[in-house]
Amino acid sequence: MQTKRSILLPTSDKLLKNFGENIHLARKRRKITGEQMAARAGIARSTLWLIEKGDPGVAFGNYVQVLFVLGLENDLAKLATDDTLGRKLQDAKLIPSSRSSYKKRRAT
Numbered sequence: 619m620q621t622k623r624s625i626l627l628p629t630s631d632k633l634l635k636n637f638g639e640n641i642h643l644a645r646k647r648r649k650i651t652g653e654q655m656a657a658r659a660g661i662a663r664s665t666l667w668l669i670e671k672g673d674p675g676v677a678f679g680n681y682v683q684v685l686f687v688l689g690l691e692n693d694l695a696k697l698a699t700d701d702t703l704g705r706k707l708q709d710a711k712l713i714p715s716s717r718s719s720y721k722k723r724r725a726t
Contacts, residue, residue, distance in 0.1 A: 623674075623675055624674035624675055625674075626674050631672075631674070634672040634673075634674055635671070635672035636672070637672055637681075638669055638670045638671050638672030638673070639670070639672065641669060641670055641681075641684055641685070641688070642670040644688045644690060645670075645684075645688065648688065650687075650688075652666055652667070655684065655687060658687045659680070659683040659684050659686070659687050660683060661680050661683060661684070665680055666684065669681055669684055682694065
């Protein structure tokens with residue numbers, strides 16, 4: 619069975635690799651071995667290795683399990699909370715443009 623590989627843009631790939639490296643460093647700081655981490659997270663050692671390399675083919679749930687073991691699961695709550703672009707786009711739709719408001723006034 620052939621698996622489908624995720625193809626990321628270079629910027630996204632670098633972000634994921636940095637994320638994996640941060641997980642690796644957090645594990646090392648806590649003096650948790652790879653075997654211990656894998657057992658606590660309920661994943662194979664090879665999956666942990668892929669996570670620490672930032673592999674995009676690993677299920678997101680496995681990343682979450684590892685973060686939970688490290689005590690960093692609350693960091694996920696911070697992701698995408700400050701959606702500046704989305705808020706600007708939303709606000710732009712809420713504010714009527716001067717032309718459309720002029721047409722509406724003329725129609726009445």
